[in-house]
Amino acid sequence: MNGTSELSSARFFDPEPVQRRLAQQLYDSVANLPIVSPHGHVDPNLFADETARFGSPAELLIIPDHYVFRMLYSQGIPLESLGVPRLDGGPVEQDQRKIWQIFADHFYLFRGTPTGVWLAHELSIVFDCQLPLNSATAQEIYTHLENCLAAPEFQPRRLFERFNIEVLCTTDAAWDRLEAHQTIRASGWQGNIRPTFRPDGVVNLDAPGWKANLDKLNQASGIEISSLARLIEALEIQRAHFKSMGATATDHAAVVPLTQMLSPMEAEAIFQRALLGELSGEDIQRFSGHMLMEMARMSVEDGLVMQIHAGSLRNHNSIIFERFGLDKGADIPIATQFSRNLQPLLERFGNDPRLRLILFTLDETTYARELAPLAGHYPAVLLGPPWWFHDSLNGMRRYFDQVIETAGLYNTAGFNDDTRAFPSIPARHDVWRRASANWLAGQVLQGIIQEADAAEMIVDLAAGLARRAYRLPSK
């Protein structure tokens, strides 16, 4: 048999029988806890409309998921043949079954990958399909999924309930009016969905569409953004709006996590050059470093938890970027340094208990070298879970291995699924819970952690740490 069916109930645990047994026991104690999802990219519109549907199996599982199509592309399969829309509206494959067949024909490429693991979980558990996915079974599975997706119990709100999601935080541009969130709240539906404030599109001066973003922020906030002072005012207004809609956090992307306070005059001058389209030299980096300081200051004041996701060189492949746009699997990490870059921010705000700063990295060398020591000293700092390429079984093992000894468990932020693929959420949390249980079992059997302590820690790992880190109310 060829494929990914037959999910073992002991999957991801160490083969050694005693460790396996203890891991299973720890896992079982949290397997059914509600899901806390404090950071991700699910579209809130899915839940705004009671009757929303997910579309075809290909529209659900392939076309929007850059984890999936980048792997196919890496083996020479054109994105057009997978139905990925072109920016110029040029022709791409429309036949959903054909797209699905290509995917199934190449599903072997995902052997040993987290995407393979998640998809196996989704097919088997979310869609109750026990066939292995391959060329021969592709169409039968497609039909099965299509039938599922047509059923009312596969509407987004129903899956949200079935997945037992306690809270789901979305990521929303600073200029977003949060209409979907308002609709959800107004609908009377009990799903707990919260926005997250992400200002990258206006504070990173090289963001695609920066000027247009500024106009949108202008309109959303009612502030005419003619100066940096007005930009800051507009951001503060929008933060308050987000907070009133349930937001507990902000999110910031930085290629390099530089922080530094500029003189008001210099900061304003850069902003004016940006308005005139006359940026020079290091303007962009200096400005974003300054704005991270401003954002930390605002977080101290309004209590929104600050997240920094650093080190992704976006849109590495300009051919793909120009034809298909952002988020097409062509973002490549770079070496990142935090110790010096964050020093100005941490010296100024890192001792203040009102600030909570959660750091994410794509450069695992920083775990033990920089991030764990920072989180293990500064009251403000927590270390986010393994991110993106490292949101995987090995990534989690390396994270536990390199972080906990120095930072301790309680300077970490639990788990984020960070996904735009809604039906993969249970799979991702399941991987984390299993990896956590297996790690704890190993610690107990090596006499490092007491079994009774491990029983508490697995509950923290499954949900408690994330709740606390993001200042989310317990249910």
Place this chain on the structure above:
Amino acid sequence: MNGTSELSSARFFDPEPVQRRLAQQLYDSVANLPIVSPHGHVDPNLFADETARFGSPAELLIIPDHYVFRMLYSQGIPLESLGVPRLDGGPVEQDQRKIWQIFADHFYLFRGTPTGVWLAHELSIVFDCQLPLNSATAQEIYTHLENCLAAPEFQPRRLFERFNIEVLCTTDAAWDRLEAHQTIRASGWQGNIRPTFRPDGVVNLDAPGWKANLDKLNQASGIEISSLARLIEALEIQRAHFKSMGATATDHAAVVPLTQMLSPMEAEAIFQRALLGELSGEDIQRFSGHMLMEMARMSVEDGLVMQIHAGSLRNHNSIIFERFGLDKGADIPIATQFSRNLQPLLERFGNDPRLRLILFTLDETTYARELAPLAGHYPAVLLGPPWWFHDSLNGMRRYFDQVIETAGLYNTAGFNDDTRAFPSIPARHDVWRRASANWLAGQVLQGIIQEADAAEMIVDLAAGLARRAYRLPSK
């Protein structure tokens, strides 16, 4: 007992009995497959002469092997006492048994090292010598090896056949006339030995003997290399010659894998300065970055697979370099970055399925951070196996651990032995096959990979991936 005899048939497998059993089963299925050796440094002259011999045991196993003598040197043993020839022809130890005795006296230094593992395999399996190597057994083992090497079945061609080598690719300077390769072909012997085109000595302007190399290329190609355009012409002629002799690949060393297209005027100007011996500032790096672009362009055109081996700071120890020359164990790796450095080349050629670019690193931090994401996106990129210091059991484990989740197995290039030590080839491939089997067994037992899939993957790992990566015909 002190030494390395008693090769266990389950060596290198996890101690856990169930994993060990499955690893053994996977390994057994490929243990006898032919060896595909697509990249290495064996001297083709060994096979050009039907009657060639390997020399003394010390000449075979110590004097030419910098993996061996660097370790002895690190403990204060002069290279002269090991018979390593001096450039000035000064006196070095000539007594082969004395050299061997020093080696045996210090063989404990290799405990836990790949060199120790390979030598144990060679002694036990290639030479059928089951004594452990130490001070007491040194001379008896020497006699045994001497007797072996005198026997006809230890002639290079006979070992090639006994090793079941399907194909062996050598590495040859761009100006090589491939006379040894021609002799092999003309001899009617069926051994499949192919050259690889390596132009470093002329495209790296600081290569030792650059001017002399250029003259040799001039003579080999028949092109008077008075300009960059003529250099490129000469390289193209030689590539065609290599290809006609069976080459399927090129190889490029770069301290820093910078790529960038210069203007024709600038590139030519640098080349002219090099001819005049008037290089300045960044000329060398800019020129090699430009030539990597040219080489990629040629690979797109002629289909030769392009390899880049990056990040070795050669000849770190000038005392050793001046006395003994290149490749004396004094090459020290440095931190390497690929994401930005390769962007110009990948943007231009990385989407072209005609290009195949295999990347090698000595900086393992780039596996998960840069190389796996690049290989998991660009159609042209494959990731080469663990290289040099990392061609080891732990190196392989770290490679599987850090690469496969993001790149998938099918964006890797299988195994290279990369050796100049011909009798170590079976040992090196055996380590890889065992490490692969053990890794797959762990994946299966953790429920990540299906057992039936693993049975296919081990065959790919043992030979299939390398064949495909290097565009080598299946037998």
Place this chain on the structure above:
Amino acid sequence: MNGTSELSSARFFDPEPVQRRLAQQLYDSVANLPIVSPHGHVDPNLFADETARFGSPAELLIIPDHYVFRMLYSQGIPLESLGVPRLDGGPVEQDQRKIWQIFADHFYLFRGTPTGVWLAHELSIVFDCQLPLNSATAQEIYTHLENCLAAPEFQPRRLFERFNIEVLCTTDAAWDRLEAHQTIRASGWQGNIRPTFRPDGVVNLDAPGWKANLDKLNQASGIEISSLARLIEALEIQRAHFKSMGATATDHAAVVPLTQMLSPMEAEAIFQRALLGELSGEDIQRFSGHMLMEMARMSVEDGLVMQIHAGSLRNHNSIIFERFGLDKGADIPIATQFSRNLQPLLERFGNDPRLRLILFTLDETTYARELAPLAGHYPAVLLGPPWWFHDSLNGMRRYFDQVIETAGLYNTAGFNDDTRAFPSIPARHDVWRRASANWLAGQVLQGIIQEADAAEMIVDLAAGLARRAYRLPSK
């Protein structure tokens, strides 16, 4: 039960029964060997006075230990409430039982950390206290410890003897007159305590109190330090003094391990600028790079083993530094490169068997990439054990994993406890011996190392390598 009691006799060994058994057997063979402690920061005054005492449990285990209070601080507990003295003499908690209670209330923070592991060992084995430490047991344990510390068998010299310490090397400023060491020697007590020469405070021109340090060196050496030449003379005098008092080593901290010989004129000019308080640009780094060359030259001449500890960015948090001073848990590592930085020193002295240079890193990426290749080539270089944040079970596993294959065991320097927490010394060596035994057991069971060899290697790891590396006489 909640805490860290119940030390398993098989702690830190792999759960797999066969490996566990072999690890136990290897460990048992060295568990009672004397402790060789060639590098650390224990105060020699503890042993100068026959009647010295350790103070309260909080004064012993919390207030001086930045490993402990940084973790509490990271969770928002003010250092004042832990009794850490303020530089300005401002009020801090004086109630030792209150401090202890806070510690116990938060002892769960240390789950899975080396500090947790060491404290568990200290309580259970050094103080024979089998209660788990938590809020409820805090005061009872405090009383128990207080009683212990009042007993004569807990005087420092008695614990030194009970710990079976063969030799303990302290770290002493270049200007130290070594009076405590002299008192120890004069007392007739047999404890073998040796100083180590540390000149950072005068050779790093930005060292806090540099000018005052220079004055002290002036007084200690009797040399008026008006020029670099006189500084070097003074250092040489003090080195001779240290050597006469039993020192076998020097120690050097470097943020960046740059080495380079300056012209005498430039070096002198920088020194004169330092005297005038007129340092500019790269003066500090260039000068320290030059002084490392001078120190290596002196080591060649006087045979003192040279240690370099690189890559710690000291006093990252200026609020903490200004209020509490140095060594308050706010030192954060940075990426470090050795290959290029050490080249000038190694080219000049690295082939000289009179030099022994032991390298320490906080950047584990350099283990396999740079340090193991350097140690595996240069006769002068040994690689120090996992340092500081990496002096932990995982840190040791990663070290063995990444270092031994390339450097071999015999280019490493055994173990250092590097601690100022005297009662943690047995715990730290126990962790190392157990980690070593477990690593060797794994190597044996995987057929990489012969069992008889492992039996020798565990003895080297436990004590022999450290003795040899630091040129300490065997007892």
